[in-house]
Amino acid sequence: MAISQADRDWFCDRLRENWTSLYRLARSITGSDADAQEVMAQAAYLAWARFGQLRQREKFRFWLLKIAANEARQLCRRRGRTVPLEELGTEPAAPEREPEDHSLWQAVQALPRDQREAVVLFYWEDLPTEEIARIVGAAPGTVRVRLSRAREQLRKWLEVERDG
Numbered sequence: 001m002a003i004s005q006a007d008r009d010w011f012c013d014r015l016r017e018n019w020t021s022l023y024r025l026a027r028s029i030t031g032s033d034a035d036a037q038e039v040m041a042q043a044a045y046l047a048w049a050r051f052g053q054l055r056q057r058e059k060f061r062f063w064l065l066k067i068a069a070n071e072a073r074q075l076c077r078r079r080g081r082t083v084p085l086e087e088l089g090t091e092p093a094a095p096e097r098e099p100e101d102h103s104l105w106q107a108v109q110a111l112p113r114d115q116r117e118a119v120v121l122f123y124w125e126d127l128p129t130e131e132i133a134r135i136v137g138a139a140p141g142t143v144r145v146r147l148s149r150a151r152e153q154l155r156k157w158l159e160v161e162r163d164g
Contacts, residue, residue, distance in 0.1 A: 103158065
């Protein structure tokens with residue numbers, strides 16, 4: 001199936017609009033800038049290859065983030081990736097909308113992967129729990145529990161940092 005120039009332009013524009021979101025999500029899952037960039041490239045390739053299958057263009061962002069989340073998890077499984085605690089202190093940067101308090105972003109990066117994914121998608125990407133559930137492959141109630149546990153853990157960590 002041939003894709004028109006207008007469709008190519010539309011795809012490229014939407015990809016550019018969502019590039020930061022892709023990075024943030026991929027980085028939160030993989031724990032590595034290099035792996036996040038690899039995931040972004042693979043997600044862009046797969047989205048382009050499957051573009052003809054996208055039935056509702058208004059869902060492009062959700063569709064693209066789901067592809068990226070799946071690719072990031074696959075990469076982690078293939079590599080058996082775990083992030084040593086020493087790497088967490090390297091202050092990974094969150095492009096755009098970076099928190100004014102860098103300690104918050106560091107604390108988010110130290111959360112377990114499932115909680116980290118939920119926090120990034122909810123607070124940085126402004127997605128509702130129902131969409132997050134579809135992206136991560138969990139029930140909406142599970143996402144809400146992950147967010148609750150993450151908030152509690154972040155609250156504890158940040159209180160210790162403030163007091164100590």
